Amino acid sequence: MKTKPPRLADVAKAADVSTATASMALNDTGGTRIGAGTRERVRAAAADLGYRPNRVASGLRTRRTHTLGFVGDDVATTPFSGQMIRGAHDAAREAGFMLLIVDTSGEAAETGEAVAALQERQIEGILLATMYHQVVKAPKAIATTPCVLLNARTPDGSASSVVPDERGGTLGLLAELTGAGHTRIGHITTTEDVEARAIRLATWRERVEANGLHSDDLLVEIDQATTRPAHAAALRLLDRPDRPTAVFCFNDRVAMGVYRAAAQLGLRIPEALSVVSYDDQELIAPELQPALISAALPHYEMGRWSVLELLRRLDNPEAATVQHLMPCPVVKRESVAPPR
Amino acid sequence: MKTKPPRLADVAKAADVSTATASMALNDTGGTRIGAGTRERVRAAAADLGYRPNRVASGLRTRRTHTLGFVGDDVATTPFSGQMIRGAHDAAREAGFMLLIVDTSGEAAETGEAVAALQERQIEGILLATMYHQVVKAPKAIATTPCVLLNARTPDGSASSVVPDERGGTLGLLAELTGAGHTRIGHITTTEDVEARAIRLATWRERVEANGLHSDDLLVEIDQATTRPAHAAALRLLDRPDRPTAVFCFNDRVAMGVYRAAAQLGLRIPEALSVVSYDDQELIAPELQPALISAALPHYEMGRWSVLELLRRLDNPEAATVQHLMPCPVVKRESVAPPR
DNA sequence: GTGAAAGCGCTAACAG
């Protein structure tokens, strides 16, 4: 049979002090009231017994559980989201916190239930993460528990949030192309209604039209941002004499389709066609030949930031909310060359 | 200022009963002692006040936190592991449990610390997950807390565990090839020392030699199971007159390299070369052309199973440990045809 | 400098 773990009372008895003294000695609380010798005796006794505090008990007393809730919509499913969790996890751990993770379908009712279940467990704050960058309405939970939105923001700034700087990333990618001398830059995007699409598209359009070009001639839309439809779209965009000299792809899977189409049309990348893309997926961008220039989604950093912001709000609940844009670094590889 | 949430005492007062009665009415404990009318009154009062029990307090009293610990080595980083977490999460939720997740580097000391930190929080059991299928020595934690190993097993069966059935998956893949009439089946594998390699290689070798072939002639090893080295290896394996008519790849990234080499050598897949692979990665296997037949790693199911087993052990700590092999289903696609 | 005692919110004996 397993023997019960030691309690604070056992440590106190071993060190021949009261539980109050033992508690203060171990937690460095109570100012100078604990003598150095006493403190050492208690410490030694604790180490000796292999004492580990029961955080449920101390949590009940102090109302601090050192635990944060992470609720994500399908978040554990996507390769990206692992990075958000990991960023949040690492920052939490550095501050002595742990993460209670709940995955939902994203429906409001289910999210509400998840938040309530976390609150029952007395988590100190909540991270609300979404799989794709989006705008959501303010969660009801903010009334009762500090919240930070991850990969989402509210329309009104009523909660702190962090999202990728899609505009900045797009400008960085386009700078790679214009820096090499391209002006006729095509874009293949999706018709899905997501923030990422809207911002990347608008930023590209603005740039292309600044060059005096008609953006509609250079744009192809597909209903799913995956390889197969992208391949067909790329054939349409590239199989004509006035084709663009460079293509900005909505994401890396689209870029895969473009590579395939280019091979089929006898267009060498980057000599005959430059390609840039978004997402920097580990299994795609560095593996394509030539390796693909792509703007990375800073999921890890966003995860970290969200926890730091949440902890800041725990310390200072009245602090103003902040909406953060996390830079999307452009990873430079070999898919761009000057136009011919 | 936010107002304090209602406690059980508030519900009891509103329903004009004692806290004991309120507790029993809400938890359906105490057998028939609570009258139906009383129960309804209490329920109504609780709903009315928006009462949510404080699980920290009840956990202190009952020693049941309805929380499991999930410790993984770098687990949140890989695309697979998300599925393990999700499987575990879903099974846990169905049983009213939540997951406290800790990510470690995999070092024993760090894992030990993580386990201790979880124990301080009074988790009821621990899932120990590894990123790659491997053999590990029995964790010390099993002495004090129920444990189940996920994607790993102990040499001595001292803990319950679940790992993918690599042998079964490999046999399924090879059956696709032999069923189509192939006998000269090559294999490209890694030299990395992992369980997956050893089992897939041994199973393939056994089959090939059962056909009276010399397996060394059909084997190429690379030091990293990624696309680029695989491409070079495939050129070596395929650019000769007595080349195999089919290739079994260690994983999908290797298969990507084989596809590229085949294209370069003018070998159409599947007409001139059949290809099967392992892992069934979402971004690769279905996206290649032709779509790749691959054996899936059942991470989601393994995650589920591990929680079910852990819960079983909580109910019955003396139950015998079980070592489970989870089938790896072969996903049939278009990369195999009869040899010419 | 230290100990005694109260109490965090809840559940489970024990009475009635």
Added chain:
DNA sequence: CTGTTAGCGCTTTCAC
């Protein structure tokens, strides 16, 4: 059928 009471293990006044 229901109420009273005693803790779960810890922290924190308050008194010495």
